[in-house]
Amino acid sequence: MHAAPISTFLLALSGMVSAKYGFSYSEDDFRDSGMRMYTKVINGKITGTNYYPFISQLFRTDDGGSNFSFECTGSLIGSQYVVTAAHCVHYSDRTIMPAKAFGLMIGSAELATADDVQDFYNVTDIYVDGYRTESANDIAILKLDREVLPTVATPVKIYPYQVTSSLPVEVAGFGITKLDSTDLSQELMRALVSVSNSTQCEDFNSSWDNNSGPLICSINENGNDSCKGDSGGPLVAKLNGERTLVGITSWGVNMDFTNPSQCGNNTISYYVRAANFAKWAASTMGVDYTTVIQLKD
Numbered sequence: 001m002h003a004a005p006i007s008t009f010l011l012a013l014s015g016m017v018s019a020k021y022g023f024s025y026s027e028d029d030f031r032d033s034g035m036r037m038y039t040k041v042i043n044g045k046i047t048g049t050n051y052y053p054f055i056s057q058l059f060r061t062d063d064g065g066s067n068f069s070f071e072c073t074g075s076l077i078g079s080q081y082v083v084t085a086a087h088c089v090h091y092s093d094r095t096i097m098p099a100k101a102f103g104l105m106i107g108s109a110e111l112a113t114a115d116d117v118q119d120f121y122n123v124t125d126i127y128v129d130g131y132r133t134e135s136a137n138d139i140a141i142l143k144l145d146r147e148v149l150p151t152v153a154t155p156v157k158i159y160p161y162q163v164t165s166s167l168p169v170e171v172a173g174f175g176i177t178k179l180d181s182t183d184l185s186q187e188l189m190r191a192l193v194s195v196s197n198s199t200q201c202e203d204f205n206s207s208w209d210n211n212s213g214p215l216i217c218s219i220n221e222n223g224n225d226s227c228k229g230d231s232g233g234p235l236v237a238k239l240n241g242e243r244t245l246v247g248i249t250s251w252g253v254n255m256d257f258t259n260p261s262q263c264g265n266n267t268i269s270y271y272v273r274a275a276n277f278a279k280w281a282a283s284t285m286g287v288d289y290t291t292v293i294q295l296k297d
């Protein structure tokens with residue numbers, strides 16, 4: 001395969017940001033209630049692979065590998081497996097995209113360029129857990145065409161404990177960093193966000209239960225947030241000094257209809273709770289459950 005010319009590659013990158021990702025579901029899903037949905041690091045800071053040695057970039061090609069566009073962020077969770085959001089690998093009618101439509105850059109905190117295409121990992125299989133009928137199951141595991149060496153990236157383990165509003169969590173991704181821009185960040189960004197308690201989330205969403213199901217609710221009060229392009233990326237908390245995977249960036253919704261800001265203040269972000277899917281992830285990868293989770297010392 002020949003690497004695409006750099007200009008084309010970059011064009012494709014910025015060309016797709018505004019229209020597509022970002023929107024995890026078609027807007028139709030919530031048209032009745034008059035709400036607009038957004039997926040959505042705002043206010044973040046640049047971070048390196050020392051913090052996120054598992055970070056992955058998911059690119060999509062619709063022309064057999066000549067042009068690639070950035071699709072989503074992901075995390076390496078096994079030497080040959082990446083976890084991301086299911087909506088990143090589905091068309092808007094919820095049919096799944098072919099595995100060959102994807103290429104991944106693993107273990108780099110800098111956005112891939114055309115020169116990196118020759119090193120992309122290909123995808124051989126895509127696994128989902130009922131996303132087609134259950135939107136909350138916004139998780140997908142991608143099997144890579146080869147193992148990722150420990151010198152390239154280290155898999156992240158899942159945080160298996162209850163997620164409470166006192167847990168300090170951080171979100172990371174390559175998504176847009178300014179609300180009025182469609183440019184992706186060239187470097188991985190991270191920001192501290194907060195897990196919200198049920199009372200807070202119920203105020204806006206009467207059908208909200210708690211942070212112990214498939215989703216984690218995070219109301220953005222300080223402007224720190226995930227945003228378009230961060231979908232599929234990690235929500236992390238430290239355990240024994242190691243960063244562990246608490247959630248996967250899924251989607252967001254604006255709480256203020258008069259001010260349709262897409263991310264940041266006045267929005268709720270939802271993250272898929274990784275622990276809810278840990279058993280499924282382990283069986284998908286053919287490993288023991290205990291090997292995918294991180295226990296406290």
Ligand SMILES: *[C@@H]1O[C@H](CO)[C@@H](O)[C@H](O)[C@H]1NC(C)=O
Nearest residue numbers: 001061064065100103122145
């Ligand atoms: C990976 O996929 C590209 C198309 O995107 C193809 O040209 C290349 O040969 C594939 N690499 C391997 C090792 O299969």
Ligand SMILES: *[C@@H]1O[C@H](CO)[C@@H](O)[C@H](O)[C@H]1NC(C)=O
Nearest residue numbers: 008009011012063066067068
């Ligand atoms: C790649 O994208 C560019 C810009 O959209 C287009 O001109 C070119 O034909 C595409 N290449 C292929 C092989 O489709």
Ligand SMILES: *[C@@H]1O[C@H](CO)[C@@H](O)[C@H](O)[C@H]1NC(C)=O
Nearest residue numbers: 043044045190191192222224
């Ligand atoms: C926003 O995130 C940045 C980067 O992680 C952090 O330094 C800052 O303290 C956060 N702000 C708030 C109010 O949490």
Ligand SMILES: *[C@@H]1O[C@H](CO)[C@@H](O)[C@H](O)[C@H]1NC(C)=O
Nearest residue numbers: 165195196197198199200201
């Ligand atoms: C939920 O959070 C709000 C705002 O921080 C706080 O006032 C309330 O007491 C909390 N409720 C519970 C049950 O922790």
Ligand SMILES: *[C@@H]1O[C@H](CO)[C@@H](O)[C@H](O)[C@H]1NC(C)=O
Nearest residue numbers: 035136205207208209215253
């Ligand atoms: C409300 O919470 C439920 C989960 O209980 C979720 O499925 C739904 O999408 C949320 N709706 C909004 C508008 O935030």
Ligand SMILES: *[C@@H]1O[C@H](CO)[C@@H](O)[C@H](O)[C@H]1NC(C)=O
Nearest residue numbers: 162208209210211212213214
């Ligand atoms: C969370 O909500 C579910 C219903 O969706 C309920 O079955 C479960 O007991 C609740 N868990 C906690 C810890 O409140």
Ligand SMILES: *[C@@H]1O[C@H](CO)[C@@H](O)[C@H](O)[C@H]1NC(C)=O
Nearest residue numbers: 179221222223224264265266
């Ligand atoms: C978000 O809210 C914080 C705290 O109220 C404020 O300092 C910040 O300027 C707001 N950001 C935007 C983009 O409105």
